[in-house]
Amino acid sequence: MKEKNKLILLWFILIFIPLFTLRLFQDEMLYLNMSRKALQFEFLPRSSLVFILTSPLMVLKNVDFRVFLPRIATSLITLLDLILIYNIAKMYYGKKAGFLSSLMFLFSFVALRYGARYTLEPWGTFFALLAVYYLDTKPMYSAVSMGLAFWAREQWVVVYPFYLILAKIKKDHRTFIRILLVSSVVVALNFLFIFYVSEFYGGIHRASVVSYPSKTLSSYISFIPSLLRDWMEFVIAFPLTTIGFIYTLIKDRKNPEFWVIIPSVLVLNGLPGFILNGPFERYTFGPLALMSIFSGYGITQLYNDLRSKIKLLDILTVEKWVALFLIAQFIFFNVAVLKLSDIGAKGIQDYGYWHDREVFKILEENANPNEFFVGTPHPALLGFKNWKWADRNIQKAIELNPDWLITFESWVNFRENPHEIDELEIYSIGPYLVIHAKEKGAIKKYVVSSDLKLWKFRK
Numbered sequence: 001m002k003e004k005n006k007l008i009l010l011w012f013i014l015i016f017i018p019l020f021t022l023r024l025f026q027d028e029m030l031y032l033n034m035s036r037k038a039l040q041f042e043f044l045p046r047s048s049l050v051f052i053l054t055s056p057l058m059v060l061k062n063v064d065f066r067v068f069l070p071r072i073a074t075s076l077i078t079l080l081d082l083i084l085i086y087n088i089a090k091m092y093y094g095k096k097a098g099f100l101s102s103l104m105f106l107f108s109f110v111a112l113r114y115g116a117r118y119t120l121e122p123w124g125t126f127f128a129l130l131a132v133y134y135l136d137t138k139p140m141y142s143a144v145s146m147g148l149a150f151w152a153r154e155q156w157v158v159v160y161p162f163y164l165i166l167a168k169i170k171k172d173h174r175t176f177i178r179i180l181l182v183s184s185v186v187v188a189l190n191f192l193f194i195f196y197v198s199e200f201y202g203g204i205h206r207a208s209v210v211s212y213p214s215k216t217l218s219s220y221i222s223f224i225p226s227l228l229r230d231w232m233e234f235v236i237a238f239p240l241t242t243i244g245f246i247y248t249l250i251k252d253r254k255n256p257e258f259w260v261i262i263p264s265v266l267v268l269n270g271l272p273g274f275i276l277n278g279p280f281e282r283y284t285f286g287p288l289a290l291m292s293i294f295s296g297y298g299i300t301q302l303y304n305d306l307r308s309k310i311k312l313l314d315i316l317t318v319e320k321w322v323a324l325f326l327i328a329q330f331i332f333f334n335v336a337v338l339k340l341s342d343i344g345a346k347g348i349q350d351y352g353y354w355h356d357r358e359v360f361k362i363l364e365e366n367a368n369p370n371e372f373f374v375g376t377p378h379p380a381l382l383g384f385k386n387w388k389w390a391d392r393n394i395q396k397a398i399e400l401n402p403d404w405l406i407t408f409e410s411w412v413n414f415r416e417n418p419h420e421i422d423e424l425e426i427y428s429i430g431p432y433l434v435i436h437a438k439e440k441g442a443i444k445k446y447v448v449s450s451d452l453k454l455w456k457f458r459k
Contacts, residue, residue, distance in 0.1 A: 003099040019116035023352035029377035045198035049151035070118040078115035084129040093297035100296030107326040114282040121285035124153025147186025234279040244295030355430030371403035395449035409433040
C-alpha cells in the first residue's frame, strides 16, 4: 500500500470516524456560534475566514448537523495538512521521511484531540503549509496562502515577516517584490476587516463572556515558571517530533525553511492559552505540523547513526520502531488522560457527544427563552439569546444570579446536600451538571465554585 493511502486510511480511522462521538469542547461551541452569527454578518474583531467559509453549514435547524458538518470540514482540512506535511518532507528528504513526518503528526496528542473538532488551528495550519509548499513552484499562490493563514488564525501574522525573509532567500528580487506586494495586500485586508468590525460595525458584544480580572505586568512576569514547565511538557507530549526536529536542525541547519518553522514555534511563548494550559491544548497544532516536516528525516538519520553503536536497533526498521513507539505513546496518553483529567475526559479524544445531546434535550424541553444562562455555551447553539460563557470563572458566573448553570460536575460544590434542595432542579449528565433555579436566586444561594485545577499534575 502506498504511503499516502496508508495515511488516508489511518486518518479515516483515527480522525474521521470518531468525530461523530467527540464531546463538545467549550471553545468549539463558541466557534460554532460565531459561524452561525456570520450568517447574520455579525463578527468579533478577529480573523473570521473560517467562520465565513463554514457559515452556510449553519443554516440547518438540526443541532447535530450544525455540529457534525463543520467537524467534517475541519477533519478534511486536517487530512490536507497531513498530505502537505508528507509532500513537503518528501520534496526535501524522500518518501520515507515524508511518511514518518506525517505519521508522527497524525499520532500526536493535538492532532488526535483537535483534528476533527471545529477549531481554527487546522485551517490556519493548512494555509501556512500551503504557503511553504507553493513557494518554490507557484510563488503567488504561496503569497496568498500566507495571508490567508492570518485570515484563518491570528498567530500566523507573527510568522509572516519570517516568511518574507524565506521568500527573499529563495526567490529572485523581482519575484520577491511580487510576493511582498500580494501577501501584504491580503494581510492588510484582514487588518482592515478587524479594524472595521471593531470601530464601525460593532460585531458580537463581549457581554456574552464572563470577564476575568485584567492582567498586570507582574502577573505576566509570573508566567515565566509556567513557560519553563510548558516546554518541559512539550518534550514529553511530542518526544519523537522534538528529537527528530532538533536532529534535523543539527544535520541540515542551512535549510532556509527554518526561517518560518522556528518562529512559528517560538510564538507559543506569547499565547496565553499555551502559557496557562500547556502543550496539550490546540495552540501547538500549527507549530507542531511545521516541526513535523523535518522530524521524519531527523529520526531516520538518528536511527542510521545509532545502528552501528546499538545492535538492538537492527532488529526492526526505523518505520517499525516509530510505529511501535507511537502505539505505546497512544496507549500511554489515553491512560494518562483517564487518570489525570479533572472533568473525567474519556481518553485523548474525549468521547461523549451523547452527553451534549442530552444537555440540549433538557434545555429544549425545560428552559424558557427569557431565562438567563451561564456556564458552557450549550444554550448558544440552541439559539438562546441571554447567556454568558463562564469558562472556569464559575464563582463570578454564580454571582450573576442565573436561572440556569451548565458546567462540569467537578467544578462546583453545594452549600447543602443537593438532594435536599427543593429550590433547585439538578441534572447529572456524564461530566456535566445542569442546574435550574426554580426560585430566583437559588443558584447563588446554594452553589459555589470548587477549587478548579487544570491537569492534576499541575497542582
